[in-house]
Amino acid sequence: MSSVGPRLSARSLLGLVGELDPARPVYEALADRVRLLVMDGRIPVGTRLPSERELAAQAGRSRTTIVASYQALRDAGYLISQQGSGSRVVLPEAEKSVSTDLRTIDFARAVPPPVEGLRDVFAQVGDRMVDALDGPGFDLLGSLGLRSAIAERYTDRGLPTTPDQIMVTMGGQHAISLIAHTFLMRADVALIEAPTYPHAYDALKRAGARLVTTPVTTEGWDIEHLIDLLATARPAVAYIVPDFQNPTGSSMPPDFRVKVVEAARRSGTLLVIDETTADLNIDRKWDDGPFARHARRRSPSDGSGVITVGSMSKSIWGGLRLGWIRADTAVIRRLAQARPAGDLGTPQMEQLLGEQIVRAMPELLQRRRELLTEHRAVLTRLLRQHLPQWTVPFPDGGLSLWVQLDEPASSALTSLCEARGLALVAGPKFSIDGAFERYIRLPFTSPVADLEQGVLMLTDAWEQLTAPRATRAGLSRMPAMV
Ligand SMILES: Cc1ncc(COP(=O)(O)O)c(C=O)c1O
The missing domain is CATH 3.90.1150.10 (Aspartate Aminotransferase, domain 1)
Known part of the structure; x- marks a missing residue:
C-alpha cells in the first residue's frame, strides 16, 4: 500500500466526529462515527487517519481506547493498517x-x-436540430438565440438585461465552479449559508476559499447575523440561494435582499446569487423578481456587485445540462477568458432546445x-x-x-x-x-x-x-x- 494519499489530521478528524454518544463505550462510539463518515463520503475512501498516538493526544483519551477503536474499524472492514504507511479507510466488500x-x-x-410538455418542445425543434451541424457545434458564451431569450426573460421579470450580460453554461454547478475559480484567490474568505447545497461549498473550497457560515432555517435567515458577518469577515464572495433555498425551502424577503445588497457593497463582497431553484414556486404568495434587481449599477464604472446563476435542471430537466450566468458585461468577459481552462463551451444542440424552452417557460412552469x-x-x-x-x-x-x-x-x-x-x-x-x-x-x-x-x-x-x-x-x- 502506498503512503501517498490524503491524510486527515487528528484535529480535523475530531471536528468531523463531533460529540460522542456518552451512553456508549468511547472506543465503540468513535469507531461507529468514523464508519458513518466513511459511508457518507465525508471521509473519502483512501484517506489516511492520524496515528493512534496523535489522535489519543488530541482527543485527550488513552491510547488503549484509540487502539481499540481502530481495531473495531479494522474488524468491520473499514480500515487497513500497514507498518510504516499508517491506517487508511476503505469500504468493506459487503458494503460495496x-x-x-x-x-x-x-x-x-x-x-x-x-417537466410535462417537454416532449412537445423537443418535437417543435425537430428538424432545426440539424442547424447545429452548420457551426462549430459548441461555443464559449452561448448562442445569441438562447442568450437573447434568457435576457428577455430577465427584462420581463423586472431586471433589464442584454444578451452580452449572459453566458450559457452546462448547468448551475458548472456556473458556480467557473465563478469560484475566476473570482476567488487562495485563502480568500467566502460566505455560505448553513445548511446549503453541498456541491457549491465544494466548489468554493476547491477554489481555495476559507468558508464562514451564516444560519438559515425553515423559518428563514438570521439577517442580523448575515449583515454582521459581511461586515466583520469582509468575504470576497458570498454565495446565497434566496428563493426556495436548498435544503430549507426558505425564501429571503425583499427587505432582507435590500439589506444584503447594501452590506455587501460596504464590505466589497461579490454576491453570487444562485437562482437555480427560483422557478420552483408552488404557492408562495409573492414574487420579488430576480435578486439582482436590487443591485443596479450606480454609474457605468461601478459594477453591480452581483453575479446571478440560473439553470434549467430543476424547473425543466436535469438531463439538458443547461444553465447560465447573468452579470455585468465586464464580468462575463472575464469569465469567458477563464473558461477554456476548464471546458470549451456549451453544445449548440442543447441550446437550440433551450431557446425553445425559455419561450415556453410560463406553460412549462x-x-x-x-x-x-x-x-x-x-x-x-x-x-x-x-x-x-x-x-x-x-x-x-x-x-x-x-x-x-x-x-x-x-x-x-x-x-x-x-x-x-x-x-x-x-x-x-x-x-x-x-x-x-x-x-x-x-x-x-x-x-x-x-x-x-x-x-x-x-x-x-x-x-x-x-x-x-x-x-x-x-x-x-x-x-x-x-
Ligand atoms: C442550489 C443549487 N444550485 C445549483 C445546483 C446544480 O444545478 P445543475 O444541475 O444545473 O448543475 C443545484 C442542484 O441541486 C442546487 O440545488
Whole structure:
C-alpha cells in the first residue's frame, strides 16, 4: 500500500466526529462515527487517519481506547493498517455490493422528472436540430438565440438585461465552479449559508476559499447575523440561494435582499446569487423578481456587485445540462477568458432546445408546479402520519423537505436505510462542520409509489434505531451500530 494519499489530521478528524454518544463505550462510539463518515463520503475512501498516538493526544483519551477503536474499524472492514504507511479507510466488500442487487429508491437526489410538455418542445425543434451541424457545434458564451431569450426573460421579470450580460453554461454547478475559480484567490474568505447545497461549498473550497457560515432555517435567515458577518469577515464572495433555498425551502424577503445588497457593497463582497431553484414556486404568495434587481449599477464604472446563476435542471430537466450566468458585461468577459481552462463551451444542440424552452417557460412552469403540489402533499401527509415525532415543514416551493428528527441520528439513519435500498443524504452533508445530525433532507421528486415505499422504509429504520437499547442489543455491534 502506498503512503501517498490524503491524510486527515487528528484535529480535523475530531471536528468531523463531533460529540460522542456518552451512553456508549468511547472506543465503540468513535469507531461507529468514523464508519458513518466513511459511508457518507465525508471521509473519502483512501484517506489516511492520524496515528493512534496523535489522535489519543488530541482527543485527550488513552491510547488503549484509540487502539481499540481502530481495531473495531479494522474488524468491520473499514480500515487497513500497514507498518510504516499508517491506517487508511476503505469500504468493506459487503458494503460495496450492498445496493447493486436491490432496487434503490432515491431520496438522495432532488431530481424531478422531465417537466410535462417537454416532449412537445423537443418535437417543435425537430428538424432545426440539424442547424447545429452548420457551426462549430459548441461555443464559449452561448448562442445569441438562447442568450437573447434568457435576457428577455430577465427584462420581463423586472431586471433589464442584454444578451452580452449572459453566458450559457452546462448547468448551475458548472456556473458556480467557473465563478469560484475566476473570482476567488487562495485563502480568500467566502460566505455560505448553513445548511446549503453541498456541491457549491465544494466548489468554493476547491477554489481555495476559507468558508464562514451564516444560519438559515425553515423559518428563514438570521439577517442580523448575515449583515454582521459581511461586515466583520469582509468575504470576497458570498454565495446565497434566496428563493426556495436548498435544503430549507426558505425564501429571503425583499427587505432582507435590500439589506444584503447594501452590506455587501460596504464590505466589497461579490454576491453570487444562485437562482437555480427560483422557478420552483408552488404557492408562495409573492414574487420579488430576480435578486439582482436590487443591485443596479450606480454609474457605468461601478459594477453591480452581483453575479446571478440560473439553470434549467430543476424547473425543466436535469438531463439538458443547461444553465447560465447573468452579470455585468465586464464580468462575463472575464469569465469567458477563464473558461477554456476548464471546458470549451456549451453544445449548440442543447441550446437550440433551450431557446425553445425559455419561450415556453410560463406553460412549462405551470406543469412543474402541478407535479410539485401533488408530491409535496403526498410526502408531508405520509411523514406526519408515520413519523409524527418528526417536525415536517410545508415549504411553499422547492423540491424537498428539511425535516427535523426527534433524535440526532441522521447519519445512522442514512446508513441503515442505504443497506435496505433507500438512498438518503444525511443532514451533516449540508454543512461544513458536521452539524445537522438532527436533520434530514427528503426530496419529494420521486414517483408517488416510491415516496410511499420510501416513507415505510424510513419508518421501519427509525423504529429500529430508536428502539430501547435492550431491544436493539444485536445492533450495538458493528457493522450495524447506530
Ligand atoms: C442550489 C443549487 N444550485 C445549483 C445546483 C446544480 O444545478 P445543475 O444541475 O444545473 O448543475 C443545484 C442542484 O441541486 C442546487 O440545488
